[in-house]
Amino acid sequence: MxxxxxxxxxxxxxxxxxxxxxxxxxxxxxxxxxxATGGEIKVGVLFSLTGTTAIIEESLNKATLLAIEEIxxxxxxxxxxxxxxxxxxxxxxxxxxxxxxxxxxxxxxxSVFGSYTSASRKAVLPVFERQNNLYWYPTxxxxxxxxxxxxxxxxxxxQQQDEFVPWLINKFGKKFYLIGSNYIYPKEENNYCKKLLExxxxxxxxxxxxxxxxxxxxxxxxKIRATQPNVIFSTVVGDSVVxxxxxxxxxxxxxxxxxxxxxxxxxxxxxxxxxxxxxxxxTSAPYxxxxxxxxxxxxxxAYKKRWGADKVTHFVxxxxxxxxxxxxxxxxxxxxxxxxxxxxxxxxxGQETIAxxxxxxxxxxxxxxxxxxxxxxxxSNGQFEILVEAKDWLKPVPYAAYPGQxxxxxxxxxxxx
Amino acid sequence: MDQFIEQIITGLSIGSILLLVxxxxxxxxxxxxxxxxxxGEFVMLGAYAAWMFHTYLGLGLLASLVPIFLVVAAFGxxxxxxxxxxLNNRPLDTILATWGVGIMLQQAVRLMVGSELRxxxxxxxxxxxxxxxxxxxxxYRVFLFVVAMALFAATWLLMNRTxxxxxxxxxxxxxxxxxxxxxxxKRVYALTFAYGAGLAxxxxxxxxxxxxxxxxxxxxxxxxAFMVVVLGGVQSLAGTVASAFVLxxxxxxxxxxxxxxxxxxxxxxxxxxxxxxxxxxxxxxxxRA
Numbered sequence: 001m002x003x004x005x006x007x008x009x010x011x012x013x014x015x016x017x018x019x020x021x022x023x024x025x026x027x028x029x030x031x032x033x034x035x036a037t038g039g040e041i042k043v044g045v046l047f048s049l050t051g052t053t054a055i056i057e058e059s060l061n062k063a064t065l066l067a068i069e070e071i072x073x074x075x076x077x078x079x080x081x082x083x084x085x086x087x088x089x090x091x092x093x094x095x096x097x098x099x100x101x102x103x104x105x106x107x108x109x110x111s112v113f114g115s116y117t118s119a120s121r122k123a124v125l126p127v128f129e130r131q132n133n134l135y136w137y138p139t140x141x142x143x144x145x146x147x148x149x150x151x152x153x154x155x156x157x158x159q160q161q162d163e164f165v166p167w168l169i170n171k172f173g174k175k176f177y178l179i180g181s182n183y184i185y186p187k188e189e190n191n192y193c194k195k196l197l198e199x200x201x202x203x204x205x206x207x208x209x210x211x212x213x214x215x216x217x218x219x220x221x222x223k224i225r226a227t228q229p230n231v232i233f234s235t236v237v238g239d240s241v242v243x244x245x246x247x248x249x250x251x252x253x254x255x256x257x258x259x260x261x262x263x264x265x266x267x268x269x270x271x272x273x274x275x276x277x278x279x280x281x282x283t284s285a286p287y288x289x290x291x292x293x294x295x296x297x298x299x300x301x302a303y304k305k306r307w308g309a310d311k312v313t314h315f316v317x318x319x320x321x322x323x324x325x326x327x328x329x330x331x332x333x334x335x336x337x338x339x340x341x342x343x344x345x346x347x348x349x350g351q352e353t354i355a356x357x358x359x360x361x362x363x364x365x366x367x368x369x370x371x372x373x374x375x376x377x378x379x380s381n382g383q384f385e386i387l388v389e390a391k392d393w394l395k396p397v398p399y400a401a402y403p404g405q406x407x408x409x410x411x412x413x414x415x416x417x
Numbered sequence: 418m419d420q421f422i423e424q425i426i427t428g429l430s431i432g433s434i435l436l437l438v439x440x441x442x443x444x445x446x447x448x449x450x451x452x453x454x455x456x457g458e459f460v461m462l463g464a465y466a467a468w469m470f471h472t473y474l475g476l477g478l479l480a481s482l483v484p485i486f487l488v489v490a491a492f493g494x495x496x497x498x499x500x501x502x503x504l505n506n507r508p509l510d511t512i513l514a515t516w517g518v519g520i521m522l523q524q525a526v527r528l529m530v531g532s533e534l535r536x537x538x539x540x541x542x543x544x545x546x547x548x549x550x551x552x553x554x555x556x557y558r559v560f561l562f563v564v565a566m567a568l569f570a571a572t573w574l575l576m577n578r579t580x581x582x583x584x585x586x587x588x589x590x591x592x593x594x595x596x597x598x599x600x601x602x603k604r605v606y607a608l609t610f611a612y613g614a615g616l617a618x619x620x621x622x623x624x625x626x627x628x629x630x631x632x633x634x635x636x637x638x639x640x641x642a643f644m645v646v647v648l649g650g651v652q653s654l655a656g657t658v659a660s661a662f663v664l665x666x667x668x669x670x671x672x673x674x675x676x677x678x679x680x681x682x683x684x685x686x687x688x689x690x691x692x693x694x695x696x697x698x699x700x701x702x703x704x705r706a
Contacts (some may be wrong), residue, residue: 050527050532053634053635054527055532055533055534055631056530058532058533117438182678207606208676208677209676209677209678210677210678211674211677211678211681215627215628215629215637215639216431216668216677218427218430218431218558218669219424219427219431219668219669219670219672219673219676219677219680220672221674222420222423222427222673224425225423238523239534239629239631239634241629242534242536242629243627246536246539246626246627246628246629247555247627249539249544249556250539250544250546250557250558250626251546251555251628252545252546252555254554270704271533271536272533272534272535272536272629273534273536273629274536274538276538277536295590370489
C-alpha cells in the first residue's frame with residue numbers, strides 16, 4: 001500500500017511540475033527568440049503565472065512580451081534582439097527573490113520587468129540593490145519608496161487622488177467611507193486620502209480594512225447603510241473587489257446616490273465581476289482601454305491580435321507595455337560595451353515616450369513617471385467612460401503624504417522641521 | 418433596534434452560506450471519518466460548473482442546480498472509488514490523497530479554462546431586495562437561507578429515513594458487523610462520498626453570484642467548513658447547523674462592531690478555546706467505539 005501512496009505522490013508532483021511550466025505558447029515563443037542570431041540583450045520577465053495573483057500578472061506578462069516582440073520584429077535595438085527570460089515566481093515573495101537572483105546573477109540580465117504586489121517588490125529589492133541591477137515596476141503603488149534600482153512606471157497616490165478626491169466631494173458630498181484590504185497599500189492610500197479630505201473640507205465616516213481574500217461583505221454593507229456616506233472610497237483588491245461589488249448590487253444599493261470610488265478597479269476587475277455589478281462606479285487611473293489616441297488604438301489592436309479578441313488591456317498592462325519601450329530608448333543611447341544596469345538607469349532619466357495614455361516621462365529625481373490622471377465611470381458593457389482628463393501631466397511625488405520627505409537622486413532626504 | 422434585527426438577519430445569511438459549504442463535509446468527515454482536503458475544490462468545481470452551464474449552454478443558475486449536483490457527485494464517486502477506497506479510507510493516507518487530488522483539480526481547471534476570475538449572473542427573479550421584518554434584504558440571500566434549510570431537511574431524511582441512510586449508520590457503528598449482515602460497505606461509502614461532494618458542488622454554485630469564481634477559491638471555504646464541523650461536533654448533522662448559525666451570527670456581529678479582520682481572529686480563538694474544553698464539539702452523537 002505504501003508503494004501506491006508513493007506512486008500517487010509522484011504523480012501529484014509530476015502534475016504540479018507540469019502545471020508550473022504552464023502556458024506553453026509563451027515558452028515556445030521564447031525558444032524561437034533564443035535562437036536569434038547576432039547580438040542579444042537578455043532581460044528578465046518576472047510575473048506570476050501560477051498562484052493567487054496569477055489572475056492579473058498573466059496579463060502583465062503578456063503585455064511585456066508583446067512590447068518585446070514588437071521591438072524585435074522591428075529589427076531589435078540597434079540590431080540586437082531582446083531575449084526575454086520568463087520565470088514564474090508563483091505569487092510567492094520568497095520565490096520572487098529566488099527567481100530575481102537567478103535572473104540577475106545566473107542569467108546576467110541587464111534589467112528585469114516584474115511584480116504586481118508591493119510585497120513581491122519589497123522581496124526582490126535587496127537583490128537589485130546589492131547587485132546594482134535594474135527592476136522595472138509597472139504597478140500603481142503606495143509610494144514611500146526611493147530606490148536607485150527601480151524604475152516605477154505606475155501611479156503613486158498623488159497621481160490618482162489629487163484630482164479625484166476634490167471631484168468626488170464636489171459631485172457627491174464630503175462624507176467618505178474608506179474601505180480597503182488589510183495591508184500596506186490601502187493604508188498608505190487612505191493616509192493620503194485623509195490629508196486631501198482635510199484640505200478640501202471632506203470628512204471620514206469610517207475607515208475599515210478587511211482581510212485579504214475576504215468575500216463576505218454583509219456586515220460592511222450594514223455599516224455603510226448605518227453611516228450613509230456620500231462616497232465609498234475603495235482600495236479593496238483581488239477577489240474581494242468582485243465580492244464587494246456583487247454584494248453591493250445584490251443588497252440593492254444605488255451607485256447614483258452612493259458610488260464606490262476605486263483606485264484599483266480596472267477593466268480586468270470589471271471583466272471578473274461583470275458589467276452589471278460594476279456599472280455606475282468610478283475609478284481614477286492614468287489609462288483606460290477606451291482612451292482615444294492613435295497609440296492606444298495600436299496597442300489594443302496588437303494586444304488582441306496577439307493574445308485573443310476577448311482580452312482587455314488595463315492601467316497596469318499599459319505601463320508594462322510602455323516601460324519596455326522606455327527601456328529600448330535608454331539602451332539605444334548607449335554603446336554596446338556600456339550596456340550595464342547603472343548606465344541604463346542613467347540613460348532612462350528624463351526619457352519621454354508617447355504611451356497609449358499620452359506622453360510620459362521618467363522623472364530624473366526619483367525615477368517615477370509623469371502620468372496623465374483620468375477619472376472614468378464603469379459601464380455595463382464592461383468598459384469605462386472617461387469623464388475627466390487632466391489638462392497637464394502630473395509629476396510623481398512618492399512621499400506626498402509625508403511633508404518634509406523628498407525622494408531625490410541622492411536618495412531620501414528628510415528635512416528637519 | 419432596526420440595526421439589531423438587520424444584524425441578526427445578516428448573521429443568518431452568513432450562517433446559511435457556512436451551512437451550505439459545511440454540510441457536504443459534515444457528511445464525509447462526520448460519517449466516514451475521511452478528512453477531505455479536496456472539499457474546497459468540490460465547491461470550486463460547482464462554481465465553475467455553474468459558470469460553464471451559463472456560458473456554453475445558456476442555462477440559468479436555477480435550472481443548472483440539479484445537473485451541477487450530479488456532475489460534482491460523479492467526480493466525488495470516481496475519487497472515492499479509484500483513490501480513497503484503494504487506501505481503505507485510512508485517515509492519514511486520505512488526508513494526503515485528498516490534498517493531492519485538490520491540487521490536481523485546481524491546476525486542471527487553471528489549464529483548461531484559465532486563471533481569470535469569473536462570475537455567475539444573479540437569477541433575474543432574485544436580483545432585487547425584499548422586505549423581512551421591516552428590513553430590506555437581498556432576495557438572493559433569503560433564497561440561500563431557504564435552500565440551505567431545505568438541503569438540511571433532505572439530508573436528515575436521507576440519513577434517518579431511508580435504507581441507504583440506515584446502512585450507513587450501521588457501518589458507522591461497526592463496519593465488520595454491518596458487513597457480516599450483508600451490507601456492501603464499499604458501495605455505501607462511495608455513494609455517501611458522492612452525495613457529500615454533490616452538496617459541496619451545489620454550495621459552490623449557489624454562492625457564486627455573490628462571490629468570485631477562481632481556481633483557488635476553495636482554500637477559504639475548506640477552512641470555514643472544517644471550523645463549522647469541528648465546532649458542531651463530528652457525526653452530528655444538527656450540530657453542524659447550530660454551529661454554522663452560531664459562527665455566522667458571531668462573525669457578523671463582531672464585524673459590525675469592530676471589523677472583519679478582528680472578527681476572523683476572535684472567532685478562530687473562540688473555537689480553539691472551546692475545543693480545548695469540549696473536544697467533542699458543541700453536540701455529540703453517541704457511537705460505540
